[in-house]
Amino acid sequence: MEATTSKKLSNRSRFNLGSIASMLVAVVVGAFIVWRVGLVITTKHYPMSLWGLQLANGLVLGGVYALLALGYTLVYGILFMINFAHGDVMMIGAYAGFFSLQWLKSQGLVETQPVFSLLFVLFVGMIVAMIVGIVLERLAYRPLRHAPRLVPLISAIGASIFLEQAALRIFGPKLRVYTKPPLIQGGWDIGSTGIFVTRTGVLIMVMSLLMMIGLYVMIQYTKVGKAMRAVAEDQQTAALMGVDVDQVIVFTFALGSFLGGAAGVMLGFHNGQVDFMVGFIPGLKAFTAAVLGGIGNVPGAMFGGVFLGLAESLGPTALGIPSQYKDVIAFSLLVLVLIFRPTGLLGEILSEKKA
């Protein structure tokens, strides 16, 4: 009797301690943000063009993060597994894009067929990434389908290291320069606002928006999209309805990797370079974006990606801290969301099944 009361008490006090701690974190973070933003507003009078530039940059980055975050969220939605190798799948896509670009250049096609070249590079990056994703599922995840949830996670980390090391051995450690085809060099001034948008940036925003719309329509209205949602809810019942669950899972990996390949090529153009570690940080960022939006939630991943892109580009200026701290902002956001809203800002759609 006494034992149970004291246990209850200690449970309760621990709960209180936890909530006090998180309150404290919230207050400290809130105060810090208010203080820094206030300082910036009162002491530094940044021109609008600076904010505009960063807004544009944030949207571009956000588009890439969103595309990549979709890969995490699609796979999580079906297998409840975080595919930590996804960033590296993107890296392979970026390399594939780089080599196809080199080939086009050597054929002189970049000048004569600019639009075709651009689409070709994107396409090769996407297809190669897709194949890597399919192989990964087959070799690293499918044999562990019925293992405890931690096991495929470890396999994913292994796959990530494998892909990075394989790229290092095959392509070497040197940075490859992703020269932009003339079609996406330069950019435009927006009126006299002093805001300059690059063609690459516009391409990235347009492409990622189109792909996100396409993905949404596919998931919502096509037969395979419905099958994906059904499998995400209940694999066994989906099989009873005649859905080949393995096929849908492969399709999901293929789709996520396909979008990841596009993100890889776009990031290559955006950063102008690629190396074997290029998937690591963006992979973590996209994972963060997926968690921000609520992992497993497709619109959430899109929202989280754009949100994170904006937070990273506008955050340092708004807080009056050096822009090198943008990664700190991104991962602080991850930690804060995990503490206060582990189901994400839009809510984890699949939480009830996971529970």
Add this chain to the structure above:
Amino acid sequence: MLQVNDIHTYYGHIHALKGITFYVSQGEIVTLIGANGAGKSTTLNTISGILKPRTGSVLLEGAPIHTKPAHKVTGLGVCQAPEGRKIFARLTVRENLEMGAYTRKDKAAIQEDMERVLELFPRLGERLHQPGGTLSGGEQQMLAIGRALMSRPRLLLLDEPSMGLAPLLVEQIFRIIQDINKQGTTILLVEQNAQMALAIAHRGYVLETGMIALEGTAKELREDPQVRAAYLGAT
């Protein structure tokens, strides 16, 4: 139409089915009755291909289906409305029904079947665009049966359609099951509610701890003193 021969199904080391043999003929309603844990659902899932029997065979029109994965079995015309209804909660009612027709490609006929299902269950028609998870228990059961019908099954497997429903609703659903049968669908009905099941079935089998304890026509089983004592609540 369906012949189940001496199947033994295991969950790891648990020997759940210990040699089950029975058959279902074209046009029949056959019921499997038995207490909780007797192995009824295990039997249906073995037929559906979700579970594989360690020995024994399941033949559909003479061809083995126990070697095929679940989605192939559905394609062959055997569809199950599983225990607990298992509605896709976040898919709309319409999408749930469309999932039932997943293996089919005949668009016009699918549309016809959709209309037929909505005629059988008018309440689903009013809720077509609602997520399945927002339906009441009875409506979910109707949706589960309707979804299975959308595959245009030759053999419909029903796992405890009466579970958790009010008596009036159970009667209504059993009448519809009878109608479905009269329109030409063969039915294998699993039930704990032996009274209701034996009222509409042609033949039945009593399952006890993974074995068939009794079999006979519905009338024979209704009058069997053992069945009356154990399953029909007679004294």
